[in-house]
Amino acid sequence: MKKKRIAAATISVLALISAITGSYAYFTDKKSIDISAKTTNLAIEVDDREFTNEKVKNMLPGDSRELSYTVTNVGKADALVISEITLISSVPMDDTVEWFIQDTDGNFSDEDRQVDPEMAGKDFVDEVTINEVMDSKIKFVSLTDDSKVAKFIVNNGVLARNQTSTVDLLLTLGLNAGNSFMDSNCEVIANVYGIQNENTDGALTWEFIKDTADANGQIENP
Amino acid sequence: MIRHKIVLTVFILIMSTYTSMANYVDKECKSITACAASWEDNEETGCCYEINNEIPNETDVEEYVFPVTPSEI
Numbered sequence: 001m002k003k004k005r006i007a008a009a010t011i012s013v014l015a016l017i018s019a020i021t022g023s024y025a026y027f028t029d030k031k032s033i034d035i036s037a038k039t040t041n042l043a044i045e046v047d048d049r050e051f052t053n054e055k056v057k058n059m060l061p062g063d064s065r066e067l068s069y070t071v072t073n074v075g076k077a078d079a080l081v082i083s084e085i086t087l088i089s090s091v092p093m094d095d096t097v098e099w100f101i102q103d104t105d106g107n108f109s110d111e112d113r114q115v116d117p118e119m120a121g122k123d124f125v126d127e128v129t130i131n132e133v134m135d136s137k138i139k140f141v142s143l144t145d146d147s148k149v150a151k152f153i154v155n156n157g158v159l160a161r162n163q164t165s166t167v168d169l170l171l172t173l174g175l176n177a178g179n180s181f182m183d184s185n186c187e188v189i190a191n192v193y194g195i196q197n198e199n200t201d202g203a204l205t206w207e208f209i210k211d212t213a214d215a216n217g218q219i220e221n222p
Numbered sequence: 223m224i225r226h227k228i229v230l231t232v233f234i235l236i237m238s239t240y241t242s243m244a245n246y247v248d249k250e251c252k253s254i255t256a257c258a259a260s261w262e263d264n265e266e267t268g269c270c271y272e273i274n275n276e277i278p279n280e281t282d283v284e285e286y287v288f289p290v291t292p293s294e295i
Contacts, residue, residue, distance in 0.1 A: 042246035056256035069252060077246065099256070171256055183260040189253040196246040204245070213249035 043075035044159070044194035051190065061098075061177040064106055064170040071167060071192055073159040079194035081156035082133055082209075083167060088187040091180050092147040098177040099186045101152050103137055104168045113174065115143040115150070128153065130195075130209070131202035138169075141206075153206065158197050167192075 047070040056065045073079050087099045095114055102108035118127070119142045128141055133153050142151045156167050171188060173181065193213055 042248055044248050044250060046250040046252055048252040051252055051254055053254050053256075056254060058259040059256060060259050065256070067254075071250075075248070079248070173256075173258060177258070181258045184258045186256040186258070187253060188256055189251065192250045192252070194248040200245055209245075209247055212245055213247040216247055217249060 040076040042077045042079055042194055042196055043073075044079055044081065044192065045072045045074050046070070046190075046192050047072070048190075056171055056186075056188070059171075059173045061173055061181070062175045064102075064172040066104065066168065067101075067171050067188070068166055068168045069190060069192070070164055071156060071159060071194075072164040073161050073194065075194070076161055078161060078197040079159050080130075080197045080200065081159050081165070082130075082193050082195065083154040083156055084191040084193070084206075084210075085152045085154060085169070086187075086189040086191070087150045087152070088189070089148050089150070090185045093143070093150065094147070094176060096174070096176060097140070097143065097147075097150050098174045098181060099150065099171070100140065100174065101138065101154075101169050101171055101188075104170055106170055106172070108138075108172070112138075112140060115140055119143070121145045128206040129202060130200065130204050130206075133206065134202070156192075159194070 050068045050070075055067060059065065071081050073081075085101050087097075087101070089099050093099060096110050097113050097115075100108060100113050102112075121144065128139070133139060133155050137155055139153045139155075140150065141153055143149070154167065154169065156165060159165055171186075173186075193209060195209060
């Protein structure tokens, strides 16, 4: 008998709770808005029609030949354009390199043709920061142990979107080139990099820029 | 278990560091080859030294023949 009373009381309490909960209904309404964030893109194109073997054949010591290429920013963001020029000589070069590139003014001094001792013997330029690159138009940054590979970094400035800029350089065979340079070759490789201009930390190293570009290239062309 | 957590934490830290340093970068590559000139002997155009040795300075002249006589001049 006692059990029945307890059961009845429990059922009553539950019924009461259910009734109270049910009375908590409200009028409600809901609106939802959303936007979609979009990233911009960055892309450069290089026109190399004036960057030909014909312009740099049969060079004699003291000769300077004009090389040029055109860079167009075909992306939507402003790009900081920097070129890495690699000269691969078929014969070893001196401490004051015989093959070098310079501005069209042709005012590269002997000192400019000597690599910083810290960069001697290296074939990479990882320590150079963007800030250091921006300090000068052309910077001679590394010479390998075998003295055959010299690297120069050229600051081509900021290119706004849809803007085109021509990079004019002189490839020079210095007067210190001896007979060992007769019939020799020098491969000239121009790696042109476009880097986002906004929000870029000037302390970023050149190695980071190159690694990022290579990684992006692998993603685009797996 | 704790070791796994440490490894995971280090991995996340490394990945977050790389992510925070990513930038938009594009790259184009072009190359050419420059050639230094060679010194080629050209038999048709001998140098000054060779020409002087082939044409002697003293030439024997036996007589001069004028195309016209002095009276005609």
